[in-house]
Amino acid sequence: TLVIITTRLLSCTCGDAVMEGAYQLLEKIRVVTLGFTRNLVARAGSLGDSTSDEHPSDLRARICEAAATYCATFDTPSEHTLSREDVSAFIECCIHLKDNLPSGHKVESPYLLMLVYRHWRLLHNLEPSFRASISHDSASIDLAIKSVWCSYQRHESSSWSAMQLSDSRFVCCESVHRDSTGQENRSTVYYNLLEGELLINGRPLGRLPKN
Numbered sequence: 001t002l003v004i005i006t007t008r009l010l011s012c013t014c015g016d017a018v019m020e021g022a023y024q025l026l027e028k029i030r031v032v033t034l035g036f037t038r039n040l041v042a043r044a045g046s047l048g049d050s051t052s053d054e055h056p057s058d059l060r061a062r063i064c065e066a067a068a069t070y071c072a073t074f075d076t077p078s079e080h081t082l083s084r085e086d087v088s089a090f091i092e093c094c095i096h097l098k099d100n101l102p103s104g105h106k107v108e109s110p111y112l113l114m115l116v117y118r119h120w121r122l123l124h125n126l127e128p129s130f131r132a133s134i135s136h137d138s139a140s141i142d143l144a145i146k147s148v149w150c151s152y153q154r155h156e157s158s159s160w161s162a163m164q165l166s167d168s169r170f171v172c173c174e175s176v177h178r179d180s181t182g183q184e185n186r187s188t189v190y191y192n193l194l195e196g197e198l199l200i201n202g203r204p205l206g207r208l209p210k211n
Contacts, residue, residue, distance in 0.1 A: 002029070006029075010022050026076070033067075061112060064115075068115035072115065099205055134160050135160070151175075152175050169192050174187070
């Protein structure tokens with residue numbers, strides 16, 4: 001695909017003009033694929049309320065493909081600086097991809113399977129820099145989670161921190177929100193840096209009530 005060719009070009013060229021053009025192209029692809037991913041997620045959320053004959057599994061596969069394509073644009077040389085918005089949108093797409101993968105990761109499409117394997121490799125490569133980024137500026141992950149779970153609000157006394165060594169792939173924090181009666185409810189939020197999985201009190205986001 002265009003993304004793979006462009007990122008491969010960046011890994012083997014030193015020409016400033018070529019690199020600048022490649023990064024500009026990737027920025028344009030990010031805008032398109034992020035918007036497309038969000039549109040598909042919105043359609044999936046309203047599927048039960050519509051008369052569309054679109055099959056849920058087909059729509060979920062398209063979400064995975066769009067989200068993986070967006071994330072693939074970050075498979076570039078490490079010296080390229082990422083903004084807060086970049087990190088936030090990347091985490092958002094990681095969550096959508098993980099949340100819409102079939103159970104047991106049984107992907108039928110060879111192309112999507114290739115994208116998923118490349119995505120997992122990329123997450124492992126980016127884990128140190130993303131862990132440092134979240135530690136330095138937690139607003140990026142806060143924005144990402146807020147975009148997929150509207151009830152999320154990190155508690156003012158809580159900060160994102162790594163789990164114990166056996167679960168070091170996870171970072172976690174405390175979220176708080178008030179229900180319709182004004183009662184304060186707390187939740188523990190976990191994010192898996194190596195898989196892009198978001199858990200709320202140990203449960204996947206897709207299995208939570210919509211409120």
